[in-house]
Amino acid sequence: MKKNYRKILISIFTFVSGLYFFLEYVLPEKIGTFQFGLYHSHISRGFIVVGTMAIGLGVINIVRVHGVALIRTRKGWINSFVLLLGLLVMFTVEGSAFLSSEARVTEWKSLSDLRAYSERVRSDYIKERIPAHARIELLVQHVDKIQASKNDSSSFLRESQDTEEAAKISADYYAALEVLRTRALSLSELYYEREGEGLQAEDDESSFSLQESLKEYTALQAAHTALEQQVRVAAEFADDLSRFHYDNSGIAKSKSLLSNSFLFPLGAAMFSLLAFYIATAAYRSFRIRSAEAFIMMLAAVIVTLGQIPHGPLYVSEDLPLLRLWLLKNLSTPAFRAIYFGAALAGLAMAVRMWLSLEQSPLATEDNE
Amino acid sequence: MEHATPAVLVLMLLFVGPVLYYIWRANKGLEIFIRRIPGIDAVDEAIGRSVEMGRAMSFTSGLTGVTPLLYACLGVLRYIGRRAAVYKARLFVPCSDPEALALTDATLQNAYRTEGRFSSYDPAMIRFLSEEQFAFASGYQGMIHRENVGSAFLFGRFAAESLILAEAGQQVGAIQVAATTSAEQIPFFLTTCDYTLIGEELYAAGAYLSKDPAQTGSLRGQDFAKVVILVLICIGVFQATYSSIDTGKAEVPLVKWITSSWSSVLGDPEPK
Numbered sequence: 001m002k003k004n005y006r007k008i009l010i011s012i013f014t015f016v017s018g019l020y021f022f023l024e025y026v027l028p029e030k031i032g033t034f035q036f037g038l039y040h041s042h043i044s045r046g047f048i049v050v051g052t053m054a055i056g057l058g059v060i061n062i063v064r065v066h067g068v069a070l071i072r073t074r075k076g077w078i079n080s081f082v083l084l085l086g087l088l089v090m091f092t093v094e095g096s097a098f099l100s101s102e103a104r105v106t107e108w109k110s111l112s113d114l115r116a117y118s119e120r121v122r123s124d125y126i127k128e129r130i131p132a133h134a135r136i137e138l139l140v141q142h143v144d145k146i147q148a149s150k151n152d153s154s155s156f157l158r159e160s161q162d163t164e165e166a167a168k169i170s171a172d173y174y175a176a177l178e179v180l181r182t183r184a185l186s187l188s189e190l191y192y193e194r195e196g197e198g199l200q201a202e203d204d205e206s207s208f209s210l211q212e213s214l215k216e217y218t219a220l221q222a223a224h225t226a227l228e229q230q231v232r233v234a235a236e237f238a239d240d241l242s243r244f245h246y247d248n249s250g251i252a253k254s255k256s257l258l259s260n261s262f263l264f265p266l267g268a269a270m271f272s273l274l275a276f277y278i279a280t281a282a283y284r285s286f287r288i289r290s291a292e293a294f295i296m297m298l299a300a301v302i303v304t305l306g307q308i309p310h311g312p313l314y315v316s317e318d319l320p321l322l323r324l325w326l327l328k329n330l331s332t333p334a335f336r337a338i339y340f341g342a343a344l345a346g347l348a349m350a351v352r353m354w355l356s357l358e359q360s361p362l363a364t365e366d367n368e
Numbered sequence: 369m370e371h372a373t374p375a376v377l378v379l380m381l382l383f384v385g386p387v388l389y390y391i392w393r394a395n396k397g398l399e400i401f402i403r404r405i406p407g408i409d410a411v412d413e414a415i416g417r418s419v420e421m422g423r424a425m426s427f428t429s430g431l432t433g434v435t436p437l438l439y440a441c442l443g444v445l446r447y448i449g450r451r452a453a454v455y456k457a458r459l460f461v462p463c464s465d466p467e468a469l470a471l472t473d474a475t476l477q478n479a480y481r482t483e484g485r486f487s488s489y490d491p492a493m494i495r496f497l498s499e500e501q502f503a504f505a506s507g508y509q510g511m512i513h514r515e516n517v518g519s520a521f522l523f524g525r526f527a528a529e530s531l532i533l534a535e536a537g538q539q540v541g542a543i544q545v546a547a548t549t550s551a552e553q554i555p556f557f558l559t560t561c562d563y564t565l566i567g568e569e570l571y572a573a574g575a576y577l578s579k580d581p582a583q584t585g586s587l588r589g590q591d592f593a594k595v596v597i598l599v600l601i602c603i604g605v606f607q608a609t610y611s612s613i614d615t616g617k618a619e620v621p622l623v624k625w626i627t628s629s630w631s632s633v634l635g636d637p638e639p640k
Contacts, residue, residue, distance in 0.1 A: 025370075025371060025372050026371075026372045026376070026377045026380070027371070027630075028371060028629075028630030028631065028634065029371055029630075051467060054466040054467040054469075054470065055466050055499075056466075057466045057467075057469055057470050057496070058463075058466035058469060058496040058499070059496075061463075061466075061469060061494065061495065061496040062496055064491065064492070065491075065492045065495055065496075068492065076514055079510075266502075266503075266506070267500070267501075267502040267503065270502035270503075270505055270506050270529075270532065271502055271528065273532055274528065274531055274532065277531045277532060277535045278531065280535070281531060281535070281556060281559040281560050282559070284559055284560070285558070285559035335551045337567075338549075338551045338554070338566060338567040338568075339551065339567075340594070340597055341567045341568035341590075341594070342549040342567040342568050342570075342571070344383060344568065344590050344593050344594060344597075345440075345567075345568035345570075345571035345572070345590055346435075346436045346437060346549075346571070347380075347383060347384065347387075347593075348384075348387045348571070348586045348589060348590050348593075349436035349437075349439060349440055349571055349586075350436045351384050351387060351388070352391070352582055352583070352586055353436060353439060357391055357582045357586075358580055358582035358583055358586075359578060359580045359582070359583075361439060361442035361443045361445065361446040361475045361478075361574075
């Protein structure tokens with residue numbers, strides 16, 4: 001009985017999940033004010049999370065299969081050792097590079113986010129009269145803190161004299177930071193004066209005219225714009241400087257070495273094997289042993305000669321047209337027929353799975 | 369987000385209707401004839417050859433993710449797994465998708481359990497190689513050579529690596545049965561493998577091997593759905609021909625009907 005309940009539960013879950021995706025696809029985006037797929041992206045993200053967790057299954061399988069081969073020194077254990085070593089090295093280097101890259105971005109963001117901070121302070125002051133002087137003072141302190149990382153060897157924004165280019169970027173960045181600090185201080189002073197006047201104005205409301213408000217707004221606007229522009233300039237230099245330090249770090253170089261010197265060339269080598277395999281496969285298929293093989297060879301010769309310049313140049317000028325005719329009128333309909341058949345079969349298979357109609361390959365016979 | 373038009377919903381029902389009807393009829397006992405497919409018959413031949421020669425077998429679903437196609441492949445794997453369990457043959461299943469790996473593992477476990485040979489089941493039969501296309505091809509090639517397989521089954525979705533996989537089997541003299549819905553890879557399999565199942569034959573393989581009424585009924589239903597497509601093609605050709613004679617333009621009202629969105633049917637303004 002327990003097994004039957006399990007089967008029923010799986011069938012219900014499969015049906016309900018499938019029904020959601022079916023309705024999400026066939027129903028219009030909106031029916032009146034009702035929107036069926038409102039949370040579709042959230043649900044889809046859930047599936048991505050499940051898929052991501054499955055990567056762990058692959059790693060576990062590799063470690064289990066090759067770990068056993070290594071421990072028991074089975075035939076070919078050296079291959080397993082190299083594979084596990086490769087996995088460990090790649091995992092360490094890629095993981096460290098990811099963390100390092102995240103740290104670089106965090107440092108850069110702590111500067112570039114000052115723009116949004118400045119906009120918020122301005123908006124809060126103008127709309128809600130929230131005191132801004134102290135908040136701009138905090139911004140100045142933050143800039144001081146960033147400047148202090150000049151000699152911090154672990155920082156991606158440290159000063160560099162390694163190369164002429166790096167020295168220039170460093171100089172530009174720290175000069176931009178200095179200008180940023182000066183502008184922040186000016187703005188802070190401006191707020192200090194305004195907030196002082198504002199307190200007096202509260203005592204004497206008649207002196208706080210619309211004209212003065214407008215003047216105040218314009219002055220603050222100009223100071224904030226100047227500050228935000230400078231944040232952008234400094235952030236651009238910070239990006240260049242932190243990227244320079246990241247690219248020249250040991251971990252980034254190791255990652256680049258593993259990818260550019262091992263992974264990509266090995267992938268390319270595998271791909272290049274195709275050229276030889278195509279030649280041997282072509283040799284086998286071009287041997288004329290039947291009428292079908294003859295037709296196949298004839299079509300292949302026409303398509304090949306029609307594709308390359310030598311065909312129209314030395315054989316016939318009509319070869320490219322003949323090639324196109326073969327592809328458009330014979331090959332394409334055949335492909336379409338295959339696609340139609342496969343699509344219908346896929347649809348039927350999906351319906352059978354959705355409605356739990358067939359004997360599941362995942363079930364034992366006594367489960368059915 | 370892409371949404372179906374009302375016509376797509378109608379067509380879907382037209383395609384699915386016959387499938388469900390014939391599944392119902394098959395479950396009621398309707399005998400359905402399935403034509404002989406040499407490629408599927410060759411599965412038993414290949415298993416027998418491997419067992420007789422004492423060589424291993426390999427089965428891969430290539431780059432297939434968790435899709436209906438994978439379930440079609442697992443139907444065949446279940447059959448091969450059961451035979452391997454009965455004949456105590458060595459079987460390797462290289463995988464490239466971690467999600468498919470979990471389903472493959474469950475399928476093989478249950479195949480061995482069904483035959484009462486669960487003690488012979490070895491989790492190391494299923495090997496995750498890599499999600500990266502050519503790393504997978506390289507791992508597969510190495511495994512085929514090292515294990516000197518006697519038969520190789522390539523069922524599923526393949527891309528440029530198909531020829532590398534098939535050539536590896538060819539080099540060790542394995543009997544190879546391939547089945548794919550990737551139309552561009554069919555020529556490579558045809559020239560390299562002993563038997564090739566084309567397109568929907570892959571989906572038919574499960575029905576052919578299991579004789580499950582739901583699957584055989586579905587096959588008959590698919591044939592009727594193909595008749596619907598054929599009728600639609602004929603209507604489209606007739607409308608285009610008539611329109612080009614009458615107005616000089618090949619206008620097809622059928623296409624307009626298929627592409628008309630829900631908003632044009634319900635009269636709502638187009639969603640922004």
